[in-house]
Amino acid sequence: MTRPVIVIHGGAGALTRSAMSTEKEQRYLAALSDIVASGQRILAENGSALDAVTEAVRLLEACPLFNAGHGSVFTHAETHELDASIMDGRTRDAGAVSCVSHIRHPILAARTVLEASQHVMFTADGAEAFARQQGLEMVDPSFFSTDERRQQLYNAQAGSGRVILDHDGQNDPIDPDRKFGTVGAVALDSAGNLAAATSTGGMTNKQVGRVGDSPIIGAGCYANNQTVAVSCTGTGEVFMRAVAAYDVSALMEYAGLTLQQAGDRVVMEKLAQMGGSGGLIAVDRAGNIVLPFNSEGMYRGYGYVGDAPVARIYR
Numbered sequence: 001m002t003r004p005v006i007v008i009h010g011g012a013g014a015l016t017r018s019a020m021s022t023e024k025e026q027r028y029l030a031a032l033s034d035i036v037a038s039g040q041r042i043l044a045e046n047g048s049a050l051d052a053v054t055e056a057v058r059l060l061e062a063c064p065l066f067n068a069g070h071g072s073v074f075t076h077a078e079t080h081e082l083d084a085s086i087m088d089g090r091t092r093d094a095g096a097v098s099c100v101s102h103i104r105h106p107i108l109a110a111r112t113v114l115e116a117s118q119h120v121m122f123t124a125d126g127a128e129a130f131a132r133q134q135g136l137e138m139v140d141p142s143f144f145s146t147d148e149r150r151q152q153l154y155n156a157q158a159g160s161g162r163v164i165l166d167h168d169g170q171n172d173p174i175d176p177d178r179k180f181g182t183v184g185a186v187a188l189d190s191a192g193n194l195a196a197a198t199s200t201g202g203m204t205n206k207q208v209g210r211v212g213d214s215p216i217i218g219a220g221c222y223a224n225n226q227t228v229a230v231s232c233t234g235t236g237e238v239f240m241r242a243v244a245a246y247d248v249s250a251l252m253e254y255a256g257l258t259l260q261q262a263g264d265r266v267v268m269e270k271l272a273q274m275g276g277s278g279g280l281i282a283v284d285r286a287g288n289i290v291l292p293f294n295s296e297g298m299y300r301g302y303g304y305v306g307d308a309p310v311a312r313i314y315r
């Protein structure tokens, strides 16, 4: 009998330890622990893995500490474009939205695509029209804005002018130039079903219309009851080219690797060799979990039902 478990992440990157006060660290750890606990409660009541990852990512989107939903980064044009995806390992049904800026909870839109449409991904205006039609909560794009993120955009534009991966330098313990803020969750439920969900604001100063790995099934998100559920964070372009999330599953299914071996192969070898920085979280059908990252740190947490939540930032 395997124990249900939930694993979450709030982005990976290089840590500026000098920017990390005890108080700040506690805020991140408390947010991660609370969200793990919410997922554990759902799983403890025999809720589905799909519901647990949906709720965990919804809470991560609602928390301004993380680059998804409220607190998302800005594009080059000082707008927001959010991406999200979800996959049910039981049926291998999936749903995703990309480039949306009026849907309060992109992960709920992805879930609705999974459940209420015959398609897998909707983008931009079409995604918003679908969400509206389905009765999801819509907001003005300014809802996603925070002063920290705006300052981060100005810093990026005044500085190198390049595209940077999440979070502000002053308030975030992870180096703003090497920080990935996507959020995600994976879970195994008491019925033995796996699910994965991923949501992001993308990268600060990104070009309008750019889409990363997060809403791409197989790249930033994947779940299959026969193997594993995976959610990624990192340099999206490399994760897309590596088909990172699916690669973990394929290594297990076709090459017979264990979860640990497959996760390490993808994150520490393949992605690293391709210049990809970041990490992933994964749970297999036996309830084993891994949280590998090749950056200095990754906001992460997990909890088996019946255990206290565990949250970590550093290696």
Ligand code: ASP
Residues within 6 Å of the ligand: 011, 067, 165, 166, 179, 180, 181, 182, 200, 201, 202, 203, 211, 212, 213, 214, 220, 232, 233, 234, 235, 236, 237, 278
């Ligand atoms: N993977 C995300 C993207 O490329 C970024 C992140 O993980 O923060 O949009």
